[in-house]
Amino acid sequence: MATIxxxxxxxxxxxxxxxxxEIKTLVGTKGFWISFVVTIAGLFALTVLxxxxxGDDPKVAAVGSAVQVVKGKALDVxxxxxxxxxxxxxxxxxxxxxxxxxxxxxxxLALNDPPGDVIRQLVASPxxxxxxxxxxxxxxxxxxxxxxxxxxxxxxxxxxxxxxxxVTEKQTRIVEILVSTVPVRALLAGKILGHVILTMGQxxxxxxxxPIALRVAGLSELLAVVVPALGxxxxxxxxxxxxxxxxxxxxxxxxxRQEDLGSTMGLxxxxxxxxxxxVQFFFDNPAVLAVMSYVPFTAGVAMPVRMFAQxxxxxxxxxxxxxxxxxxxxxxxxxxRLYTGSLLQTGTRVKLSKAWAxxx
Amino acid sequence: xxxxxxxxxxxxxxxxxxxxSFDVRPGRMTGFLxxxxxxxxxxxxxxxxxxxxxxxxxxxxxxxxxxxxxxxxGYMPEERGLYPKMKVRDQITWLGRLHGVxxxxxxxxxxxxxxxxxLTDRANDRLEQLSLGNxxxxxxxxxxxxxxxxLILDEPFSGLDPIAVExxxxxxxxxxxxxxxxxxxxxxxxxxxRLCDDVVIISKGRIAAAGSREELRNRHATARFEIVVAQDxxxxxxxPGVTILDLDGPRAVFEAEPxxxxxxxxxxxxxxxxxxxxxxxxxxxKEVI
Numbered sequence: 001m002a003t004i005x006x007x008x009x010x011x012x013x014x015x016x017x018x019x020x021x022e023i024k025t026l027v028g029t030k031g032f033w034i035s036f037v038v039t040i041a042g043l044f045a046l047t048v049l050x051x052x053x054x055g056d057d058p059k060v061a062a063v064g065s066a067v068q069v070v071k072g073k074a075l076d077v078x079x080x081x082x083x084x085x086x087x088x089x090x091x092x093x094x095x096x097x098x099x100x101x102x103x104x105x106x107x108x109l110a111l112n113d114p115p116g117d118v119i120r121q122l123v124a125s126p127x128x129x130x131x132x133x134x135x136x137x138x139x140x141x142x143x144x145x146x147x148x149x150x151x152x153x154x155x156x157x158x159x160x161x162x163x164x165x166x167v168t169e170k171q172t173r174i175v176e177i178l179v180s181t182v183p184v185r186a187l188l189a190g191k192i193l194g195h196v197i198l199t200m201g202q203x204x205x206x207x208x209x210x211p212i213a214l215r216v217a218g219l220s221e222l223l224a225v226v227v228p229a230l231g232x233x234x235x236x237x238x239x240x241x242x243x244x245x246x247x248x249x250x251x252x253x254x255x256x257r258q259e260d261l262g263s264t265m266g267l268x269x270x271x272x273x274x275x276x277x278x279v280q281f282f283f284d285n286p287a288v289l290a291v292m293s294y295v296p297f298t299a300g301v302a303m304p305v306r307m308f309a310q311x312x313x314x315x316x317x318x319x320x321x322x323x324x325x326x327x328x329x330x331x332x333x334x335x336x337r338l339y340t341g342s343l344l345q346t347g348t349r350v351k352l353s354k355a356w357a358x359x360x
Numbered sequence: 361x362x363x364x365x366x367x368x369x370x371x372x373x374x375x376x377x378x379x380x381s382f383d384v385r386p387g388r389m390t391g392f393l394x395x396x397x398x399x400x401x402x403x404x405x406x407x408x409x410x411x412x413x414x415x416x417x418x419x420x421x422x423x424x425x426x427x428x429x430x431x432x433x434g435y436m437p438e439e440r441g442l443y444p445k446m447k448v449r450d451q452i453t454w455l456g457r458l459h460g461v462x463x464x465x466x467x468x469x470x471x472x473x474x475x476x477x478x479l480t481d482r483a484n485d486r487l488e489q490l491s492l493g494n495x496x497x498x499x500x501x502x503x504x505x506x507x508x509x510x511l512i513l514d515e516p517f518s519g520l521d522p523i524a525v526e527x528x529x530x531x532x533x534x535x536x537x538x539x540x541x542x543x544x545x546x547x548x549x550x551x552x553x554r555l556c557d558d559v560v561i562i563s564k565g566r567i568a569a570a571g572s573r574e575e576l577r578n579r580h581a582t583a584r585f586e587i588v589v590a591q592d593x594x595x596x597x598x599x600p601g602v603t604i605l606d607l608d609g610p611r612a613v614f615e616a617e618p619x620x621x622x623x624x625x626x627x628x629x630x631x632x633x634x635x636x637x638x639x640x641x642x643x644x645x646k647e648v649i
Contacts, residue, residue: 008432009460017458025445173441177502180408180435181458183427344410 011189014182018190023198026161036202039154043206044213046147058117061086061098066106070099073121083109144308145283145301148233149276151206152301155199155241156272159248160265162191166252166343167261175343184340192245199241203234229308232317239324240300244272246328246335253342254350263349275301286311294320296327361385362431362510362541367406367416369399375565376402379416382560382570384510384541389532391556392545393645399565400545401438404512407543408433420510432459434508438515438545440499444488448479451487452501459506466505473501476531493524500528504535511535513544517551529555553641563649573641580644584637586613587621590630599624613637 059076086098097118098109169175214223251264275298282288292302303320306312341355362384369377384390394400405411420431456466477497536542561569593612597604606613625631
């Protein structure tokens with residue numbers, strides 16, 4: 001028995017065991033499922049609700065000769081006998097407006113606001129010719145930015161579970177057993193891998209339900225535009241998540257108690273919120289968006305949005321993805337050193353410089 | 361055999377270990393004694409490879425340890441810790457697998473250990489649902505699940521009630537008997553005295569004494585004897601060359617050349633007992649540190 005056994009877990013096995021435990025632990029919590037279900041429900045709400053609430057044609061009443069005028073327009077017309085009846089319907093909020101004869105023409109009756117949506121149907125708009133037609137309207141782009149941003153924000157913040165799990169290990173001191181058993185890098189790699197797998201699983205479910213939501217909402221034509229963008233969003237989201245995960249892990253390793261976690265999470269929160277707000281504010285500013293699409297932290301949302309808006313060529317996306325991947329490698333190396341340097345330090349918060357210092 | 365040779369370690373300007381050397385022999389329980397802050401935990405961490413030494417070496421079976429050829433350690437840290445929300449059985453099995461044990465073997469070992477440690481009916485409870493004493497037994501199981509080559513236990517008995525101490529002792533003795541070197545630290549000298557075969561005493565980062573329990577006792581034995589006679593033993597103080605340490609009616613404890621006292625006692629009447637006083641570990645400990 002007292003000989004050197006060879007059946008030590010390999011780096012890959014150790015990494016996988018750590019990942020497996022992370023996944024099982026997180027999937028076993030209620031919070032995980034609640035936030036996941038809320039996300040899917042939110043996605044459906046975002047796509048379906050506007051059509052439910054705003055999709056119907058405006059209701060109008062028409063009197064006499066005016067009926068001919070409103071025929072064939074996108075209006076829900078109700079024919080009434082006289083102007084008095086039409087006015088009563090308006091006051092009773094049965095219809096939004098009434099179209100009544102006025103001399104040789106017509107006039108529109110409404111309660112207290114000119115009914116813009118009704119008037120638009122009645123005036124002849126001049127023909128419009130776009131010199132550089134975009135397949136995506138500004139509204140659609142806004143929705144995409146919102147959805148991509150939210151998903152990125154949600155998964156980025158979800159990475160906080162890595163910090164919590166690291167602190168748990170430090171706080172309970174099981175970390176001493178772990179470190180004496182497997183390499184610290186395997187611990188870090190396993191944590192990131194476990195959470196990436198979980199995130200990927202959630203993204204896949206979202207990617208599968210998003211088309212369903214769009215179909216339910218009758219936005220099938222938008223689907224054709226969203227799908228390629230989604231194709232770009234997923235690799236960006238995954239690499240971005242690895243980037244943020246390693247930062248979360250360091251944030252966790254620097255403190256020894258859950259209560260102290262707040263003091264190290266700030267920077268990571270900025271890295272997660274930055275892309276979300278940045279892209280929300282500047283989505284209509286191609287120049288700023290272009291810059292953001294190359295900055296590793298904001299690229300995760302900015303580049304897929306540009307691809308979606310057809311503002312960027314595929315090679316740009318690949319270049320940005322390359323920059324992101326390179327950053328991930330660098331951050332992983334830095335994080336791995338900081339993680340190793342701080343994991344066994346207990347007590348007060350570990351200073352970054354101390355965590356970085358070469359092992360004595 | 362685990363061999364520690366000349367390891368030193370400083371934290372900043374503070375020298376915590378200074379040329380520490382000792383052996384942990386197979387099949388024997390080695391007690392590691394020292395006051396708080398004397399360097400026990402630091403030494404154990406260096407042996408485990410969790411902490412680097414500033415000089416010196418740790419060898420296993422005569423070969424210096426590196427991160428590649430370390431033996432399988434079973435480690436129980438002083439500040440206990442396992443995952444509070446993980447189920448007992450799952451947790452032990454997982455740790456076994458992390459040590460490189462196959463899943464089925466890890467499961468079998470886990471069930472055996474839980475049985476030995478009388479925890480079988482708590483196997484599917486989360487760790488945090490157990491009492492502290494039971495959590496500590498789980499900790500022992502965690503240190504043993506992978507059939508380690510060497511056991512390093514930091515204060516394995518603190519916080520255990522006497523019955524739990526016996527349960528844990530049984531399990532550890534079985535391991536030692538199968539040839540595994542066991543190094544354990546403790547401040548409960550009575551337990552160490554009863555349990556260990558070898559003793560290492562560390563004081564302010566230096567080894568103050570090391571060897572088998574008997575060796576140490578003999579080495580620290582004094583010319584100290586206890587005599588019990590039928591009548592009052594007051595006369596002992598008048599024997600030339602005697603230093604009385606304790607005198608209580610018919611009983612006297614003294615330091616002197618014993619034969620002279622014995623002869624005098626026999627001449628005076630009945631001698632009920634005459635024994636050399638062997639120093640307890642407690643006394644040796646206080647003497648050397």
